Amino acid sequence: MACLLLKKEKSSDMKQKNKLFLALFIILIIAITVLSLLPPKSGLELGKSDKINHFLAYAILSLNFGFISTKNRSYFIGIPFLIAYGILIEFFQGFVPGRDPSFYDTLANSVGVFLGFFIFRFNMIFSYIKTLF
Numbered sequence: 001m002a003c004l005l006l007k008k009e010k011s012s013d014m015k016q017k018n019k020l021f022l023a024l025f026i027i028l029i030i031a032i033t034v035l036s037l038l039p040p041k042s043g044l045e046l047g048k049s050d051k052i053n054h055f056l057a058y059a060i061l062s063l064n065f066g067f068i069s070t071k072n073r074s075y076f077i078g079i080p081f082l083i084a085y086g087i088l089i090e091f092f093q094g095f096v097p098g099r100d101p102s103f104y105d106t107l108a109n110s111v112g113v114f115l116g117f118f119i120f121r122f123n124m125i126f127s128y129i130k131t132l133f
Contacts, residue, residue, distance in 0.1 A: 018069070028060065037093065037096055040099060051104060058108070059112035060116065066116070066120030066121070082109075
């Protein structure tokens with residue numbers, strides 16, 4: 001009986017964490033969209049390392065996506081979704097005055113997506129190995 005209660009408590013805790021990561025994911029999507037589609041003369045400057053900013057933003061976004069659902073199929077959904085999102089954002093930048101779509105920004109976005117999922121997956125494997133010992 002105690003085992004069943006403990007299992008139910010863990011399940012409830014996971015649902016709460018999933019909701020938190022989902023909310024954070026939505027906030028990150030909104031932030032990346034707004035920052036990506038602001039005209040460059042808007043007064044908000046994020047530094048000169050544009051490609052590093054793209055890379056880090058999408059790595060954090062994909063890492064967060066991994067925490068929403070730890071099932072293996074989330075990779076098959078998440079990776080193409082986030083890469084398509086990055087391509088779409090770059091496409092829409094072509095309609096923003098002072099911005100141009102960039103293949104290298106898309107490449108930085110995509111590499112960030114893969115790195116975020118790799119870090120998440122590596123962390124999951126490492127956590128599992130730790131439980132064995």
